[in-house]
Amino acid sequence: MNVWHVVGTAALAAPPLVWSSLHAHSPEVRRWRQGTGQRTQVAGLGVRVFGTGEAVVVLLAGLASSERFWGKSYDVLGQNARVVAIDPIGFGASIRHPALQEIVDARVHVDAVLAVLRALDLHTQPVVFVGHSMGASLAIRAGARHAPTRAVVAFDAPLYRSAVEANGRIRHMGWFEALLSQGPLAERVCHWMCDNRTVARGVAVAISPRLPVAIARDSVEHTWPGYIAGFDSLVRDPGWTDALDVLAARNVPVRLVDGDKDPVPVPGRADELAARFTNISATRRLGGHRAPLSDPIGCASIVRAVLSEHGASDS
Template identity: 50%
Template sequence: MGNRRISAATIGVALVAASFWPARHFHSGRVRRWRRGAGAPGHAGRLGVRVFGHGHPVLALLPGIGASQAFFGAAYDRLGEVATVVVIDPLGFGASMDAGVSSDSFGLEEHLAAITGALGALGLDGRPLHVAGHSMGASLAIQWAAASEGDIRTVVAFDAPLYRNRAEADERVRHMGWFEALLSTGPRAHAMCAWMCRHRSAAAVLAVALNPAMPVAIARDGVKHTWFSYIQSFEAIVAADTWIGAIAALSGRGVSVLLVDGKIDPVPVPGRARELATEFASVTARTHRGGHDLPLASPGWCSDLLYRQVAAA
C-alpha cells in the first residue's frame, strides 16, 4: 500500500510538471506575439545574416549574448518599408558560431571587423546606415557605429549593459538572479558550456524545457555558442568600458544615440542612461515598461520606435 501511495504521488508530480510547461508556454505574451521574421537566413562574410526590405537606408539589428537572428521576429518586418534590414548574428553566436576558432578570436576588433565585412559582402556599406541592438548587441551597435567610416545616421540601444568596470558588470549580473550569476563566469559556467558543446542537441532541448515562456526557436538558438565565444565576448563587450569613448565619438560626429531601458530591467546601471543624456547632447534616454527583453516582450513598440527613427533621419 505504501509503495502504491509513493507511485501515485510520483505520477501526480510528473503530471503536474508535464502540464506546467504547456500552460506557461501557451499563455506567454512573448510566445503569442512572436513569429519568424521575413528574409531567408544566409551568410555574408563570417557572419550569419537575414536580409529583407527594399528601403535605401540600411538598418542593422544585433541580438544580445546567447541570442540569434530569431530574436527580431515578424513584428520587425515592417521596417523593410523604410530600410534594407540586415539581422546579424554576432561573431561566435547563432549562425555565426564556429566551434573551431581559437580562444583569442572574439575581441572587440574582431566583432567590429566581422560586421563591417558582412555589410561589405552584401554591397550595403555605401548607404546611409542605422544600427540597433539589444543587450550585448546594444553595446556592440554603439561601438561599431563609432568605429565605422560609413554614413551613420542613428544608433538605438535596447537594455544596454554600459558598465564602467568589471565590478559593475558582476553586480548587475547578480541582480538578474542566482542562476544567471552562476552561469555567467567561473568554473561552473565553463563546465556547463563544455557539456553543451558536446551535447548540442540535448542542450537545445534542455534550454526549451527551462524557458517555457520563451518562443521555442529563440530558446533553442540560445545554446549556439562556445565557451570561448561567450566568455571572450562578455569580457570584451559587456564587462569592458570601451563604450565610453564610443559614445563620446558619436556625440562629436552629431550621431543620434537613443538608449532605451526596461523600467524593471536589472541589467543597466540605474540612472546611467540619464547621466549620459545629460552629458552628451546627441544622447537621449527613454524607458518602457518591462525587463531585459524589450525587443521580444514589446516588439510592436520597439518596431514602431525604430521605424520612426529611420524614417525621420
C-alpha cells in the first residue's frame, strides 16, 4: 500500500475518531438520557409534563436550548410534584410561537409561561420555578408574577445590571452565543440556519462533541427574531432586579446556584444579593456554565430539597 494512501486515510479518519473519543468521554454525554413524558404543545409552547403531586415544578430551558436539557435525572422530581418542562418562546418546539409576530419582551415571555399553567389547570397550585441561564432569569420573573410561587431555583443566572455589563460578558457565554448575540453577521448566520435547518443540526452536532446529540441538535432550533428577543429581554435587560424585590417582599425563597468555574455570572453578584436579601441563598458547585447538564443528580437534589421544604401549600 502506498504510504501516502495510508497517510491520507489516517487524516480522513482522524476527525471522526477525535469526535467519537471526546463524545464517549464527556461527562455530560454519559450522564444525560431523555427524560420521561411526551413532548406536546400547550398554549403555543413546547412542553413536556410528567409526575404527580399537589405541587408543581416548572423547568425553563436556557438560550439556544430546549426542555430536553432537563434529562432523566430530573424524573425524580415527578415523585412528589407535577413537573412542567417548557421551551421558552422562540426555542425548541416553541420556535413558531405566535407572539413572535409582535415585539417579545420579558412580560410576554412570562405571560406565555403562565398561560401554560392555566391551560393545564395548574395555576392555583404551589409552584417552584427552576431555570438555567436565560431560563433562570425567566424563572425569577415568572416567580415574581405568579402568586402561588413557593420558591425559585436559578442555575447559572446571567444577573446583569445593565446592557453594557451584559455586553462585556457575552464572550464568556460560549462561541455560539457570542456569535449570535448581535450584529449583521449574527443575523446572517441565524438566517442561514433557518434556511438549512437539517445541515445546521448536523454542523451543531459535529462541533459540539461533548454535548448529547439531542442537546446539540436543539441548539439551532430557533430563528433570529426568537433568539434576539430572548437575549435582549431576559439576558441584557435588568428587570430581574424588580422581580427580586417582589419576591423579597413576599419572602419567597430564591436559591442562586452557580458553577465555581462558570464565567457567565458576575463574580460576587450572587453573594451580594444573598447578603442583601434574607430570602436569597447563594450556592457554588463544581463545574462550569452547564451545571444542570454536567451534574444533573446534584442539581436535581437541590431542586428536590427546595421542593420538599417549600413546595407545600401551607409552607
